[in-house]
Amino acid sequence: MSLPTPPPKPRVSILLASYNGECWIDEQVQSILEQQDVDISLYISIDEGTDKTQELCETYATKYPNITLLPPGRFGSAGRNFFRLLRDVNLTETDYVAFADQDDIWLPDKLKRSIEKLTEHHASAYSSNVLAFWPNGRNKLINKAQPQVRWDHFFEAAGPGCSYVFCQKFALALQTFVRDHWHKIQSVALHDWFTYAYARQTGWTWFIDHRPSLLYRQHEKNDFGANTTWRSIFARLTRVRKGWWFDQITLITELVGGESAPPLNSKNLGRRQFAWMFNNANQCRRRRRDQLLFAALCAAAWLIGSSK
Numbered sequence: 001m002s003l004p005t006p007p008p009k010p011r012v013s014i015l016l017a018s019y020n021g022e023c024w025i026d027e028q029v030q031s032i033l034e035q036q037d038v039d040i041s042l043y044i045s046i047d048e049g050t051d052k053t054q055e056l057c058e059t060y061a062t063k064y065p066n067i068t069l070l071p072p073g074r075f076g077s078a079g080r081n082f083f084r085l086l087r088d089v090n091l092t093e094t095d096y097v098a099f100a101d102q103d104d105i106w107l108p109d110k111l112k113r114s115i116e117k118l119t120e121h122h123a124s125a126y127s128s129n130v131l132a133f134w135p136n137g138r139n140k141l142i143n144k145a146q147p148q149v150r151w152d153h154f155f156e157a158a159g160p161g162c163s164y165v166f167c168q169k170f171a172l173a174l175q176t177f178v179r180d181h182w183h184k185i186q187s188v189a190l191h192d193w194f195t196y197a198y199a200r201q202t203g204w205t206w207f208i209d210h211r212p213s214l215l216y217r218q219h220e221k222n223d224f225g226a227n228t229t230w231r232s233i234f235a236r237l238t239r240v241r242k243g244w245w246f247d248q249i250t251l252i253t254e255l256v257g258g259e260s261a262p263p264l265n266s267k268n269l270g271r272r273q274f275a276w277m278f279n280n281a282n283q284c285r286r287r288r289r290d291q292l293l294f295a296a297l298c299a300a301a302w303l304i305g306s307s308k
Helices: 025-033 053-063 078-088 110-120 168-180 191-201 230-241 244-256 271-279 288-304
Strands: 011-018 039-046 067-069 096-100 125-128 130-133 139-142 165-167 206-209 214-217
Touching: 011 025, 011 078, 025 039, 025 053, 039 053, 039 078, 053 067, 078 168, 078 191, 096 110, 096 168, 110 125, 110 165, 110 206, 125 191, 165 168, 168 191, 191 206, 191 244, 271 288
Parallel strands: 011 039, 011 096, 039 067, 125 206, 130 214
Antiparallel strands: 096 165, 125 165, 130 139
16 A cells, blocks of 8 residues: 655745855855755855855855855845845745845744744744844844734834745735836845835735744844844934935835825925824834834934934
């Protein structure tokens, strides 16, 4: 009597953006290759740098048939590199799509659990908490699993993009949007924030998992690391003071907003708009602490009458 044929494993296409990642990328790639109960295809896009990341990834692509190395280019940011991956990788023969950074370590059941949660909650997109860790052995849970509120997607991401997993249908819709708005999307700094905003604003269901799915490496070359120290908080506040954050809010609102978006689709935010954000702070950020800080920033911007 022949044994029944086991069901096929879910196919997952993983999009990994890299820049000068020689020190960390091997641990990341190995943790991806060791994912449980999934059939993976890993696509790597390298922003040309000064170390041996290209040579390492060429070795991976030669050694592993499920790793594809895209032609290198100059992108200038992790966000643009991820948008390049979304534009160029063929996503028509996969079941799920995931983002990956070059320097993290995935837990062995990261993708398995993500898919289970997407199915359980009838969701199209998934993200999770992560466990940040430092070279000195310190670690800290980064909790992003607070309840979603009406407009939080216009003002923050759903957690680190390296935790994101999507069903194919959503990934293809996102890919089409990126291709159709390619020129304007080059000004979006954070692909994870934009992806969350696009999903929520266009009606896709997003699930944020309380359990960490990966080890989130912290080092001096992080584009945007865990916001856990006074130094990192000051750096972010500096960007806010210079207007960068509010500029990104208005850009994302203009790209994906529609009729139900906050009244912020203007290149120059004025007092009326800062007053609106102050009055609606509890619907603009998920965490209570962040709502209070957001309200204070909007009040300060209102007082000076400009985001610059």
